[in-house]
Amino acid sequence: MPKILVTGATGQIGSELTLALREKYGGDNVVALGHKKEPTKELKDSGPFEKGDATDKNFLESLIDQYQIDTIYHLVGILSAAGEENPDNAWLVNVNSLKHVLDLAKEKGLKQVFWPSSIAAFGLGSPRDNTPQATIMDPNTIYGITKISGELLCNYYYNKYRLDVRSLRYPGLISYVTPPGGGTTDYAIDIFYQALEHKTYTSFLREDTMLPMMYMPDAIKGTIDLMETPNSKIRTRLSYNFTALSFTPKEIADEIKKHIPDFVCQFVPDRRQNIADTWPRTIDDTPARRDWGWQHEYDLAKMTEDMLKHLRAKLKIK
Ligand SMILES: NC(=O)c1ccc[n+]([C@@H]2O[C@H](COP(=O)([O-])OP(=O)(O)OC[C@H]3O[C@@H](n4cnc5c(N)ncnc54)[C@H](O)[C@@H]3O)[C@@H](O)[C@H]2O)c1
Known part of the structure; x- marks a missing residue:
């Protein structure tokens, strides 16, 4: 061991x-x-x-x-x-x-x-x-x-x-256990909490900012x-x-709406937009998949469903 x-x-x-x-x-x-x-x-x-x-x-x-x-x-x-x-x-x-x-x-x-x-x-x-x-x-x-x-x-x-x-x-890593630590992809976690608790969220990235996520x-x-x-x-x-999926703030908001139809998302970019604008939109991780068999399991739909299920339990929201 x-x-x-x-x-x-x-x-x-x-x-x-x-x-x-x-x-x-x-x-x-x-x-x-x-x-x-x-x-x-x-x-x-x-x-x-x-x-x-x-x-x-x-x-x-x-x-x-x-x-x-x-x-x-x-x-x-x-x-x-x-x-x-x-x-x-x-x-x-x-x-x-x-x-x-x-x-x-x-x-x-x-x-x-x-x-x-x-x-x-x-x-x-x-x-x-x-x-x-x-x-x-x-x-x-x-x-x-x-x-x-x-x-x-x-x-x-x-x-x-x-x-x-x-x-x-x-x-950008998305999770429900521990809050993120001050990154540019944190919006993709905050959006779930706010959608469940307040049915509204203001994204700090533009609606069309595509970034790699997992x-x-x-x-x-x-x-x-x-x-x-x-x-x-x-x-x-x-x-x-190393990647699994890429999406924009608008795409994840639309996915959440499928579960919470009255959820409203606004987009008001702040200084973090400047950081996101220098990053890749999609990643080629062929070497990881070829060399050691990397395969992801979660796409946007499956991840959203799982996040909402666990956060509902954590936040005690029906
Ligand atoms: N979370 C993501 O989306 C992401 C994406 C790319 C890379 N990473 C990398 O993965 C690693 C972990 O990221 P994370 O999201 O868990 O970050 P996080 O901010 O949640 O955790 C980092 C931890 O480092 C600790 N730390 C800071 N300074 C310290 C010090 N001087 N001594 C001891 N501990 C200290 C903090 O207490 C914190 O718990 C980092 O290197 C980060 O750059 C994270």
């Missing part, structure tokens, strides 16, 4: 990935690292939970030693919209903490590291439709710059030290599948393009 450390474990992805890893490998074998936010009862009760700053290399080292960690899922991050508010902190958290994780993995001979990149690693010079795995990458947000820097670092540690580091360029159960499955793939099948140590 691997002995796993999940950083960023109380975040949108970490809160679900930690539980999925514990289910698979046993609660005691998966250590969750949180920061400021309190963990849910489920996260705290299902295995070891620690709190601390992932930019502190000594602290990370003490955790690895204490729990005999051999695998790290490094999910700590400052997201796109939040990054523009404090670029220095985005660099410190996103790049420095990754460098610490890679150095510790190298120094201590860890077996595997997972680190997420993002569609934000692409930029205005990248083709926006069916964006290929290998193409121009010229992001102009600090978040995107930290992601392309991180990809290059991961690739370097693989080539120079043969560290088994794997990565996915996540699209439902969280697909993202969790894809992440674990990638990490379980034999090493010889992994053909890129930068980061794999």
